Amino acid sequence: MEFDIKGKSLAEKGKLRIEWAAQSMPVLRSIQERFKKEKPLKGLRLGACLHVTTETAFLAQTLQAGGADVRLCASNPLSTQDDVAASLSIHDQIPTFAIKGEDKETYYRHIHAVLGGKPQITMDDGADLVGILHSDRKELLPGILGGTEETTTGVIRLRSMADRGVLQYPIIAVNDADTKHLFDNRYGTGQSTIDGIIRATNRLLAGSYFVVSGYGWCGRGVAMRAAGMGAKVIITEVDPLRALEAVMDGYQVLPMAEAAKLGDFFCTLTGDMHVLRQEHFEVMKDGAIVSNSGHFNVEIDLDALEGLSSARRQIRDFVEEFTLKNGRHIYVLGEGRLINLAAAEGHPSSVMDMSFANQALCAEYMYLHHASLDKAVYRVPLEIDKEIARLKLESMQVRIDVLTPEQEKYLNSWEMGT
DSSP: OOOBOSOGGGHHHHHHHHHHHHTTOHHHHHHHHHHHHHOTTTTOEEEEEEOOSHHHHHHHHHHHHTTOEEEEEESSTTOOOHHHHHHHHHTSOOOEEOOTTOOHHHHHHHHHHHHTTOOSEEEESSSHHHHHHTTTOGGGGGGOOEEEEOSHHHHHHHHHHHHTTOOOSOEEEGGGSHHHIIIIIIIIHHHHHHHHHHHHHOOOOTTSEEEEEOOSHHHHHHHHHHHHTTOEEEEEOSOHHHHHHHHHTTOEEOOHHHHHHHOSEEEEOSSSSOSBOHHHHTTOOTTEEEEEOSSSTTSBOHHHHHHHEEEEEEEETTEEEEEETTSOEEEEEGGGSBHHHHTSOOSOHHHHHHHHHHHHHHHHHHHHHGGGOOSSEEEOOHHHHHHHHHHHHHHTTOOOOOOOHHHHHHHTOSTTOO
16 A cells, blocks of 8 residues: 555554544444444545545545445644654555645655545645646546535635636535534634744743734634733734634734734635745734744745844744844744644544534535536535534533424414514
8 A cells, every 4th residue: 555654653653543443433433333334435536635634534434334435634744743644654554645844745756646546536725636637637637527625715715716607627615614613613713823933932922913914704703812811912904804804803903014013923714825024024012923824824924034134943843943134033933834734633523523523514515416516616515504503512511492383484484473
């Protein structure tokens, strides 16, 4: 079996960590139990480009239990947990191609290794599999039935492809499910991003100015958790509706040109490029700490920062010090990549439970219904979203009300008036 991992000796540790994560993933566990019995993915070749974490491993095991032939690579060079990659390869015989800290050449070689399995369904976190399929591996496109996409950045890229008429197969935007973005993006990103920043720096947030760039669901989560730890949170935005919401939520909203002068900590979560750039670095405080929790490392213009600097050095794990020509210092965390995965362990398993339940059920849905779908980006079917919410509530022993026949009649009629 093919695989490319850091070392086989890490497999035992990874196996135990996957078991630990699975304990907090009751929804996906129930799906796995059904998949084992029904084998709805029997014969399916599935290629996945995801963060190789304990939670992803449990998803891969679930897809395999459903009958799928799964191949997995990392969706970010710094997000891999090497012991998990080893366990999947050695214990589960799932071909895994991922090494934490891999260079760009290795990263893309691993993507091609997954595509070498001639997948029928793709499962992406950032749309890199889709991008390579539509550029370098077009010969595989006729065999693709459909795909799923995990994150905001990937959905943006896919919708651009669909709008331009170049997308060659249907894809379900898992990120848009309410049981994904309302919880994973907000509570998962909020906790794991703060966790990564603190692990990397061991700096106190209380009393500091914490600049959050982007007030989508991820930005909301980080702002909420930073404020909860006593930071004075500043939001930067380009969308007037989101900026207004941030104001109503009690945060200070400023243009980045002004926020850059105040911030002690910066975290970008926009999905766009060069959110922090030369004019911002030039006015930052000595000792400003810069991080990113958007999918790609393009949000911080590191080339511009290097151009302003006379020296750079690694001062701590995942902390690089840039000494500017005027003597000030700016610290970049995790090479500008996802700090919650570079320096920490990513989202807690209990919130990834819902996200990956969506992935599993959407892979099943795509396998069954691909023939009736156009080459477009689709929302997660409402029945899947609601079923996942129901299963999650059930696992938490939370009960809710049921409409009475009278209430149902009232909501579905117009005759009763006021």
